[in-house]
Amino acid sequence: MNARVEADVRRRLADVPDPEIPALSVVDLGLIRHVRVGAGGAVEVGVSPTYSGCPATSVIKADVESALLRGGYDEVRVVEVLAPPWTTEWITAEGRRKLEEYGIAPPSAGQVICPQCGSPDTTRVSEFGSTPCKALHRCAHCLEPFDHFKCL
Amino acid sequence: MSAAGGSSSHFAWVLRLADTNLVLAQRLGELIGHAPALEEDLGLANTALDLLGQARLLLTHAGQLEGKGRDEDALAFLREESEFLNATLVEQPNGDFGDTIVRQLLFDAWQVPLYERLTLSRDPGLAAIAAKGVKEARYHLRYSAGWVVRLGDGTAESRERVQGSLERLWPFTAELLQADDIDREMHAAGIGADLAAVRGDWERQVAATLAEATLERPRDRPWRWYGKRGEHGEHLGRLLAQMQVLQRTHPGASW
Numbered sequence: 228m229n230a231r232v233e234a235d236v237r238r239r240l241a242d243v244p245d246p247e248i249p250a251l252s253v254v255d256l257g258l259i260r261h262v263r264v265g266a267g268g269a270v271e272v273g274v275s276p277t278y279s280g281c282p283a284t285s286v287i288k289a290d291v292e293s294a295l296l297r298g299g300y301d302e303v304r305v306v307e308v309l310a311p312p313w314t315t316e317w318i319t320a321e322g323r324r325k326l327e328e329y330g331i332a333p334p335s336a337g338q339v340i341c342p343q344c345g346s347p348d349t350t351r352v353s354e355f356g357s358t359p360c361k362a363l364h365r366c367a368h369c370l371e372p373f374d375h376f377k378c379l
Numbered sequence: 380m381s382a383a384g385g386s387s388s389h390f391a392w393v394l395r396l397a398d399t400n401l402v403l404a405q406r407l408g409e410l411i412g413h414a415p416a417l418e419e420d421l422g423l424a425n426t427a428l429d430l431l432g433q434a435r436l437l438l439t440h441a442g443q444l445e446g447k448g449r450d451e452d453a454l455a456f457l458r459e460e461s462e463f464l465n466a467t468l469v470e471q472p473n474g475d476f477g478d479t480i481v482r483q484l485l486f487d488a489w490q491v492p493l494y495e496r497l498t499l500s501r502d503p504g505l506a507a508i509a510a511k512g513v514k515e516a517r518y519h520l521r522y523s524a525g526w527v528v529r530l531g532d533g534t535a536e537s538r539e540r541v542q543g544s545l546e547r548l549w550p551f552t553a554e555l556l557q558a559d560d561i562d563r564e565m566h567a568a569g570i571g572a573d574l575a576a577v578r579g580d581w582e583r584q585v586a587a588t589l590a591e592a593t594l595e596r597p598r599d600r601p602w603r604w605y606g607k608r609g610e611h612g613e614h615l616g617r618l619l620a621q622m623q624v625l626q627r628t629h630p631g632a633s634w
Contacts, residue, residue, distance in 0.1 A: 278428055279515060280435070310506070312511040313511075353418035355425040356426075
């Protein structure tokens with residue numbers, strides 16, 4: 228019973244988009260730490276914040292809660308899980324693929340590949356970008372600027 | 380993060396970290412829309428956001444340790460100047476970009492080794508915040524050190540000006556690096572960190588950056604500022620007046 232409920236909760240979470248990068252779900256980004264189903268059917272979801280100050284965190288928590296309430300769960304608790312700290316290694320393979328498709332280079336500690344043309348000939352323009360999780364790069368081959376999801 | 384029932388030293392020590400982050404975040408926030416270039420505007424604003432996020436976690440944690448029902452907002456917006464326990468360095472005005480970035484280097488080079496040690500704190504809440512924050516702090520350090528090198532090893536004017544920033548701000552580092560009774564008590568309890576060891580790492584990092592930047596290390600001065608005990612200079616009051624005005628004027632106001 229609980230396993231079935233948990234699977235249903237996880238399926239619904241896979242449809243909750245990240246508010247800043249809506250092409251990815253909170254599951255793709257590796258933000259869901261746990262799903263616990265209590266005896267009375269109460270659901271608790273553990274969510275990792277990406278950056279300590281990321282303003283999307285409170286929106287994500289609210290979106291997770293309302294998605295489950297809409298799904299018919301009456302008792303939903305969303306808790307923030309700080310330890311262990313979130314890392315970009317938790318972004319799923321599917322998430323990395325979606326990032327690239329969306330035009331954001333997935334996190335890479337080595338050479339950053341241009342998500343537009345696939346060239347490795349890229350340079351970092353700025354260590355910080357439009358959100359805490361991104362840096363600004365430019366491709367020397369197709370000349371397009373693009374975001375790189377920073378390694379954390 | 381259940382942590383109710385900490386000692387008053389424990390509360391005060393976490394508050395020192397929280398306030399130091401909060402005040403620096405507020406200072407950096409003043410530059411949003413005013414930094415010399417768009418990339419630096421983004422860089423300083425993102426750094427401020429990380430520091431503010433850590434400050435919120437630390438303030439919440441401090442409030443739980445105190446156990447009197449004060450949350451992050453009560454601690455940030457409803458305390459007087461003398462109750463703020465931030466290091467004096469971070470309340471210094473932004474000055475020119477050299478001042479801002481040197482202040483950031485001196486701070487980042489301290490926060491990284493401090494957080495590294497706090498990941499092993501016996502206070503699990505503090506250890507979790509430090510483990511999350513240290514990754515952000517390393518990124519900030521790469522940015523501030525990179526700029527100090529560019530400005531120091533830049534033109535004659537940029538070198539002279541950034542050397543001046545270093546001379547002006549250096550005296551405030553003594554407070555970050557030297558332990559007082561609360562620092563020693565928290566280190567002995569396994570909650571805080573050994574500031575002598577933090578200082579060793581800080582010295583190595585700063586020396587390496589200054590050497591690359593062709594800048595001279597100022598000579599050390601006696602410890603004369605005590606922001607971490609609530610004794611502040613002339614600048615903090617005005618910063619708090621701006622930060623707190625809304626909650627002071629409309630208590631309990633929210634979005």
